Amino acid sequence: MTVTIDDIRAAAQRIGGQVVKTPMLLSRTLSDIVGAEIWLKFENLQFTAAYKERGALNKLSQLTDEEKKRGVIAASAGNHAQAVAYHGARLGIPVTIVMPEPTPTIKVVQTEQHGATVVLHGRVYDDAYAHARALEEERGLVFVHPFDEPDVIAGQGTIGIEMLEAAPDLDTIVVPIGGGGLMSGIATAAKALKPDIEMVGVEARMFPAMKNVLEGEAQAIGGATLAEGIAVKDPGYLTRKIIGELVDRIDLVGESAIEHAVALLVGIEKTVVEGAGAAGLAAILEEPDKYKGKKVGTVLCGGNIDSHLLANVLVRELVRCGRIARLRIAAEDRPGALAAITRIFHECQVNIIETNHHRVFSALPAKDSLVEVECEARDADAIDGLIERLREHGFGVERTTIVRE
Template identity: 45%
Template sequence: MEGIEVETVTFQMIVEAARNFRNIIKETDFCYSESLSDLTGGEVYLKLENLQQSGSFKIRGAYNKMIHLSDEEKACGVVASSAGNHAQGVAISATKLGIKSTIVMPKSAPFAKIYATRKYGGEVVLEGEVYDEAYQKALEIKEATGATFVHPFNDPYVIAGQGTIGLELLKEQPDLDVILVPIGGGGIASGIALAVKSINPNIKVIGVQTKNAPSMYESVRSGHIESIPVNKTIADGIAVGRPGDLTFPLIQQYVDEIVTVSETEISQAFLLLLENCNLVCEGAGAVSVAAMLSGQLDLKGQKVGAVLSGGNIDINLIESIINHAMIATGRRTEIKVSINHKPGELSAFLNTIAEELGNVVVIRQSRHREGVSMYDLEVTVVVETLDVEHKQRLIQKLIETGYEIEYTN
């Protein structure tokens, strides 16, 4: 059997991929969200690819690529470079098909993702400090072993595999008006857009990128592929500096609009999904919801499908994201004051906060900083409040009581 090579993606390839996935790749739930419907004035449904096998949509494209390899290609194995979801998608797909997989990851990759990739059957090679160095190593392994390189997005079979999500969206809710989908290199967005536009060209497909890595947004705006510097982002799964030459024209043709969202909007979306929907998403997986919260889209009266593309978040990052979101929404604030260093003064300060129903979660005291009077105590507290209005009311009460607030965020 020879491997089948194609240079473009068709709707029929997506339909064929869905047929091949039956009983192998999970058809994830597409659930109504009361919280987001209330917030937007639309009828919002969430596609839960964060609950997919391996924790993201990436298994779809990887598996579809591998089932089209020849017997000889399968015998030589596959190789990929990734610090995240693609690594796990390739590893689990290869294991399902009895193919050896080698995944090159940068040495900076989170331990949890290295462990998960090994757990799914991948042989992990750690190389370099950044992705580009890992990518070059993967190409060296490809040349030395004859293994097939599985690209994370710029491959027709990978795009077709991701496009099966679009078929599932319309199978569950055929009368959708709008679909929101994350964009990194463009694999999932181009696949979904091609699928749904082939069925109903009136559906509006909106891609979402982080402002810290807007390569597709800038490329579409300029009309040609741009290489854009990538800044640090919690949406690392879509932090791609250059779109693919396959995905770019598909995005141009089938995606109606691209919006970008900030780190704060992504963190707020993460917190909303966690608190109101009981869902854990990685930053990239939450950008579709971030777009709804950003105020850029009028979704009133619209039936909306939002793709939550993954849930593989570094557990060490969760507290930082929650804290950032709570500060941005006025639910957590840090206040610093100086009080007289005598019995009862600290208690009186904390009682004033309690009277306004503020919840002190952190308290720090110091007399050792230059500039603090020998008669005073510097007190810094982190206080939880209900919202911005409650926070402002608390600060006003402290000022009226006579406290000189040196700092508040």
């Protein structure tokens, strides 16, 4: 089995008007930061907030009437589930989705709202996948693979055609890799249309599965990555063949860089992107020298991120850039000491968010106390100035930091 540019063009005709032809825009600010032209493909603006709709719809649209009547089944706890459920409902196809039991309730509810029957089984995706394949045989359903399927790959490849239509002078396209379906489709399209274009894949450093397979490495796989959408332990067999032939290199990106990219996209582009969706931009920002002077496109492939998690990412970014700090201030336990500390905060125009005053649970002498202060300022220099002023007034100050890996 293989996928060709003709397959992708046929998919584009098939799904045209049924998915969003998402914007492909030049980011002036990100271009200035990197020193390259940075073009963003906003696949997070699909109805289900992810590119997965393209491949799922291309597959579903080609089923026979008899297969549509029998129904389809898929295994997913994320964007693939939403895509199959949504377009299955649109086309009148019964859809069953098998999800691992720990899947967040909101994802189960969203999938059911699209009309799908959700079956919870197993602790991890592999358990859900095995059960879905068993139900496929038992009930005579059609299995819709999330990435290792030619029709799905062809659907995802329509993104590559749209990217080069919008920015035909691109030198490089950077694409996140999980199972490999997105990269396989885009690389097939891009290399057919522009053979000398550079294709760069990006995996989370915790999940270098495709890199291990293609480069014969044995890096450890696993961990709680923000980019759970590309946290795949076993990439596809068709996709590894295509990627091995068409992709120039695969880079790994760390968690801090992914968090930074998610936060920058909110702040600069005013758009919400999940960790996996921001991985391509994260790799560009982490190693800008690889892209200096080039015209670079990347795909913001999904926007489904938990709101509480997004809030944490944004606050952590403020900590990393020095606008929010947590200070441990040692002071004499006497009347007026706390007032003296808060006066210095006022003079430095630094806002106190939260305080904790410790007299007992402290290693300081009995006549001293420890004041923990979480504070916010206009910039990092203001916090640095505050710390200097506190020390000038005789207070011992320690600062809690978030360490980049």
